[in-house]
Amino acid sequence: MPTWSSFSTGRFSPERRIRTRATGPGSSSPSSETAPPTTWNSPSFPGGSSSRITSPRPRRAWVSESDSPNLRPTVLRVDLDALSLNATALKTAGGGRPLLAVVKANGYGCGAAHVARAALRGGASWLGVALAEEGIQLRERGIVAPILLLGPVPPTQAGLLLDHGLTPALYSLSFLQALEEAAERTGRSAEVHLKLDSGMGRVGFRPEEIPDLLGALRRSPRVSVAGIFSNLASADDPRSDQTAHQVRAFQDMVETLRRAGMEPAWVHLANSSGLLAHPDTHLTLCRPGLTLFGLRPSADLPDPGLRPVLSFSTRIAQIKRVPPGTPVGYGATYVTSSSKRLGILPVGYGDGLPRALGNVGHVLIEGAACPIVGRVSMDLVAVDLDPAPGAVEGGPVCLWGSEGTLNASPWDWARWSGTIPYEVMTGISCRVARRYAEGGREWTEFLLNSGGPLA
Structure with missing residues (x-):
């Protein structure tokens, strides 16, 4: 039977960083069509064995600056340098405590591997995802930093976590049993972060369940507790x-748990809001997510000097003059009351523009706010160009970002559609190219033909 003092962080230290690999234009990496499979030996991960794991390299397309005009003009731009600076600012706001950068849901829709590397460069020590598949994808992209699975993992995936060196959240006795059995079967050990339900009512152990948990852990010699954490609901x-x-x-x-002898090095509670406004939640590790992108979960929270990371743009596909009484869009929810100059934009709910923005939101053109008129359709939306008389076909349209003295962000879309920026950001689909800026260079990734999300 193990002693509680053995429940430590193990082989991953807070200062461990990623092994970088060149990406983007000018990279020496082979193309997706010719690249050999990614391989690694699992002993490089905690509890690894000598088995060799092979995974196909994710498909992707590199497009240089000179090629970008040939792409569809609806593009989400991600400033990775700004994201790194935000990670640094957040670490300072947390009193220098280590950061776990949350990159789940494909890095909030911005490309998990790119976001992860930028956060690690900015000072993050850990990465957080929700799914085993998300963690495996990061491993396939060459990232060796410790990765915590924040959500519940099916017991059937216990062996998969060991294969890829992922640290799961221990949230139930059934998952503990599955993890112990997988570790015994493969001759490995497993480290976990114990998930507690401190009052949110979701996954995790409640106070009255701790005695049974302690007994089960004593009967699971191959599973050690490296951390304890919980989620804040209203920070x-x-x-x-x-x-x-x-x-x-x-x-x-x-x-x-400490009175029972459990002394893990990682005890964490602070999400983005906790990090910004609740110093008593900082503990030994902070878990920023939305704030990495320069957005605060609430305007009521202090700003530690975050920089904008995202800008979203398209171009006017067509301009047309219509007479009074012209219905616009499906359902004729908007009818012109006078002669109108309309701009038709190649962006719709199939790209992540919320359908709820019809007749509610606006876009920025020529330094002016141009209202969305009619319903948002899957591929197109119409806007009133009267506030921007200088607009021309092919001219730029700002969906998020700055235009003149005006600004727009995912928070605007969220307010107009009655939701939160998390949902808005993760809703940007793979039909939208991602353009990355880092270290003075830019490149575009477009995976429409892959049938899957960017990595």
Whole structure:
């Protein structure tokens, strides 16, 4: 039977970084059509064996600056340098504590591997994802930093986590049993971060379940607890008292575990909101997500000097003059009351523009806010060009970013459609090319023909 002192961080230290590989224009990496499979030996990960794991390299297309005009003009631009600077600022805001950069949902829709590398360059030590598949994808892209799976993983994937050196959240006794059995079967050991339910009512162990958990852990010699964590439900609302209740509940549960001899190095509670506004949640590790992209979960939270990372643009496909009484779009929800100059834009809900923005939102053209008129369709949307008389066909349209004295962001789309920027960002589809800027160079990735998301 292991002693509780053996429940430590193991082989991954906080200062470990990624092994970088050249990407983008000018890279020496072979193309997706000719690249050999990615391979690694699992002993480089905690509990690894001598088995050799082989995975196909994800398909992708590189497009240089000179080629970019041949692409569809609807493009999401990601400033990776700004993202790195945000990671540095967030680490400072957390008192220098290590960061776990949350890159789930394909890096909030911006390309998980690129976002992960930028965050690590900015000072992050860990990465956080929701799914085993997300963690495996990062491994396939050559990232060796420790990766925590923040969400519940099916017990059937326990062996897969060991194969790829991923640290799961321990959230149930059934998953603990599956992980112990997989480790025994393969002759490995497994490290976990214990997930506690401090008052959010989702996955994790409640206080009354801790005695049974401790007993099960004593019967699982191949599983060691390297961390303890929980999720804050209302930290973005300074007026809510739920955060204080959760902090106390979490502290009580951690103290119970410590009295039982559990002393993991990683104890973490702070999400982006906790990091910005609740110093008592910082503990030994902070987990920023949305703030990496220069967006705060609430305008009520302090800004530690975050830089904008995202800009989203398209171009006017057609301009047409229509008479009074002209219906626009499906369902004729907008009818012109006077002669109107309309701009038809090649972006729709198939790209992630919320359908709810019809007759509600606006875009920025020539320094002016041009209202969206009619319903947003799958591929197109119409805007009123009267505020921008100088607009021309092929002219630029700002969906997110700055145009003159005006700004637009995912928060605007979220407010107009009654949701949150997380949903907006992760809803940008693979039909939209991602253009990356880093270290003075830019490149575009476009994976429409891959049938899957960018990596």
